[in-house]
Amino acid sequence: xxxxxxxxxxxxxxxxxxxxxxxxxxxxxxxxxxxxxxxxxxxxxxxxxxxxxxxxxxxxxxxxxxxxxxxxxxxxxxxxxxxxxxxxxxxxxxxxxxxxxxxxxxxxxxxxxxxxxxxxxxxxxxxxxxxxxxxxxxxxxxxxxxxxxxxxxxxxxxxxxxxxxxxxxxxxxxxxxxxxxxxxxxxxxxxxxxxxxxxxxxxxxxxxxxxxxxxxxxxxxxxxxxxxxxxxxxxxxxxxxxxxxxxxxxxxxxxxxxxxxxxxxxxxxxxxxxxxxxxxxxxxxxxxxxxxxxxxxxxxxxxxxxxxxxxxxxxxxxxxxxxxxxxxxxxxxxxxxxxxxxxxx
Numbered sequence: 001x002x003x004x005x006x007x008x009x010x011x012x013x014x015x016x017x018x019x020x021x022x023x024x025x026x027x028x029x030x031x032x033x034x035x036x037x038x039x040x041x042x043x044x045x046x047x048x049x050x051x052x053x054x055x056x057x058x059x060x061x062x063x064x065x066x067x068x069x070x071x072x073x074x075x076x077x078x079x080x081x082x083x084x085x086x087x088x089x090x091x092x093x094x095x096x097x098x099x100x101x102x103x104x105x106x107x108x109x110x111x112x113x114x115x116x117x118x119x120x121x122x123x124x125x126x127x128x129x130x131x132x133x134x135x136x137x138x139x140x141x142x143x144x145x146x147x148x149x150x151x152x153x154x155x156x157x158x159x160x161x162x163x164x165x166x167x168x169x170x171x172x173x174x175x176x177x178x179x180x181x182x183x184x185x186x187x188x189x190x191x192x193x194x195x196x197x198x199x200x201x202x203x204x205x206x207x208x209x210x211x212x213x214x215x216x217x218x219x220x221x222x223x224x225x226x227x228x229x230x231x232x233x234x235x236x237x238x239x240x241x242x243x244x245x246x247x248x249x250x251x252x253x254x255x256x257x258x259x260x261x262x263x264x265x266x267x268x269x270x271x272x273x274x275x276x277x278x279x280x281x282x283x284x285x286x287x288x289x290x291x292x293x294x295x296x297x298x299x300x301x302x303x304x305x306x307x308x309x310x311x312x313x314x315x316x317x318x319x320x321x322x323x324x325x326x327x328x329x330x331x332x333x334x335x336x337x338x339x340x341x342x343x344x345x
Contacts, residue, residue, distance in 0.1 A: 012095060016043045018088035019050035036243035044100065044147045047092035051107070052140060054089055055114060065118035072111055080104050100146045103314035106307060110139040117183075124188050126221060130303040132185065133167035134160065138304045142311050145232075148240045156308045157300035158232020162244075164301065165225035166251045172215045172222070172258050176267025179205035190214040205267060212263040219255040226252050231296035233288075241291060246284040253280055 023046060037045055055072050062068040075085050079097060084090035096102065113135030123129045141163030145156055171178075171185040178185060179202060188198050194210035201211065226248060233244050250272065257270035272280075300308045 012092070015088040015092040015095075016046055019046040019092050022050050022089065023053065036246060038239045041148055041240055044096040045144060047089070047096045048140070048143055048147065050089045051093040052110065055111065059114040059118055069111060069115055069118060072114075073108075076104065076107055076111070096147070100143075101314050102143050102146050103310045105310035106139045106143050109135045109307060113139075120182075122188065123185055126187050126190075126218075127303060129168070129171070129185060129187055129218070130164055130301060133164040133171075134301070134304040134307060137163035137167035137170075138307055139163070142304075142307045145236075146311060148236055150236060151312060152235070153300075153308055153312050154295055154297050155232050155235045156311050157298070157304070158229050158235070158296060160300055160304035160307055161225040162229035162232065162248055164304065165222040165229065166247075168218050168222035168225070169251045169255050172219050173254050173270045175211060175215055176205060176207075177269060179267065186211070186214045186218060190217055207264055207266040207268075209263040212266040215266060216259060219259060222255060223252070228296055228298060230291065231294055234291035234293045235295070238289070242285045242288040245288045245291070246281045249280050249284045250277060253277075 036042075058068040058072060059065050075090055078084050079090060079094040082094065082098070084094035097104075097107075113132055116132055116135070121132075123132060138160040141159035141161075142156055145151070145159040150156070175186060182202060184198065184202060191198055191201070191210060191214050194213045196208065196210035196214070201208075229248055230245075233241055233248065236244060253272050253276065254270050257272055261268060261270060299305075
């Protein structure tokens, strides 16, 4: 199904503008992310980020989180039925998921991550934390990759790596703020191994060596994913690489600030100085054109494999690919599926 262009829907430009205004006022990081990309990507990215922002706020700040989630799922039903709610964000998001063939499994997984917050789920192991990160951040990486026009499994896997790494960094940066709100996303197993009484820490959050040690372990895991993500960034369209590489570089630097803060600042929110941000962005912009395309076929993290499979599958059975070999494979697959549905003889 092809999304109508703006000549058929004059209000589409207004819907995108409403998404951008929402992000400008309520989410500077999301707004900045959508602005550093080429317009053909930045506009649908704004629709995606706006829907994510509204969903997050509805669950995080609502009086009844479970009711908020039920309403969000109803809105998602309407988006995928082609009859979005009469709101600019829903209309823009519906046009985006149709045009870029974003499977429902991806935004549905995002809502599942929000549901885990609503039910105050606890995270014992690194795998548990990665499963949460896959839902609240890996999903966004996968959807953005589809918007940028790439659907290869290896590229999607690296995009999910980047999303999970960025969420690990968020967790490391926000340990103190989360603990003050009764939340803990560091693996509890690691904290106990470092001598931290988890219940006592949540009752009275104070900086200590054990919390800093667990935080550093999470940042080491993030660094491995940041390194793998480079191959995925190199496979993106040339005009998309600078913005994504800059975001990756800035987030990785937050981890360095956390590490340098040491145990005494383990609960303080790490901030990268403005001058350092500018230097890092300038370096990323200069480096991006020279990224070597070295495919990394490392399998996706087990926790994100379902996202990659959903994204690849959504494209496999719709519009035919462009290359001759891919067209032939697509046609063979199509005939096989038709035969299974309607056998001859």
